[in-house]
Amino acid sequence: MPPKPTKPDETGALYFQLFNEIAIIAQLSASLFQRVLPHDLTIAQFGLLHHCVRLGDGWTPARLAAAFQVTRGTMTNTLQKLEAKGFIRVDPDSDDARSKRVFLTPAGRQAREASLKALAPELAHLPAGFPPELAAEILPALQQLRIWLDTHR
């Protein structure tokens, strides 16, 4: 019986180490982002503004909650904070009386722009320690892992 290329025991440890590194990077990058974001935006709040610009606004809260892997209660909270800051507008859905639609305000677009501008200088001196080529190289693998985790959840 030929042995597997890697022992099953070490395979577990490998995945373990992988998830650990990823968790630490997520934590470090989150606190880095948090430090520089303007308007007291949280990562989640900025993420929502960013999402609305990239993929278009008019989404329902439920769909946004699903997209961000967050409970509807959490999304309610995030939307209320953003609305209080005047960065989004939440309209009733004319087709479904239960539902709502989320739209960016001009101030919301500006806040997202300002966030990107604030993040740029931080990311600017990253290539010295971590070249963009390397980022591009590992990105597909990460997407593959993310997709697998997303579907087998």
Add this chain to the structure above:
Amino acid sequence: MPPKPTKPDETGALYFQLFNEIAIIAQLSASLFQRVLPHDLTIAQFGLLHHCVRLGDGWTPARLAAAFQVTRGTMTNTLQKLEAKGFIRVDPDSDDARSKRVFLTPAGRQAREASLKALAPELAHLPAGFPPELAAEILPALQQLRIWLDTHR
């Protein structure tokens, strides 16, 4: 003036996407872990037990807090929870009256073992969608990124 290999604008977007994927993976894997951990262990609590086995116990809370990138207040909380569950013991430090030392109890070791056993079946069917070779391939890059973020913080 020769152009850079990638436009600076796209470089920012690339890093952005990278951190986004990593954040999502961290979130998905965390909730996966959380679901299967025994004894109502949180990720942080399990992480501490795991750390004590791998790197040895007897660390001070301050050093543990630094290792896990959390505040000392957070570490105080985590240690109190673990002590209440009987998984660690916190002794005074004979050399420094301000300080303490954290030790695993036999029950703590068992809880860590049980956690690994509970996680194994989850990780077992990961290779189908994400081969271990790929994990091994991207791990060094992730370590490099983590180290850079860690030092430039």
Add this chain to the structure above:
DNA sequence: ACTATATAGTTTGATATCAAACCACATGGA
């Protein structure tokens, strides 16, 4: 047409985490 079930959004209570203030002890310099 009615009823049962599913979905959208909110609210409530709990928890992990953080930042900042606080106290106790340590350490180095005058």
Add this chain to the structure above:
DNA sequence: TCCATGTGGTTTGATATCAAACTATATAGT
């Protein structure tokens, strides 16, 4: 020796998040 500064651990108040319960509306099956 004494004081200033630094460090270790805890506490407090705030916040983002979750799970679960709740209300209102939609949809499908009979």
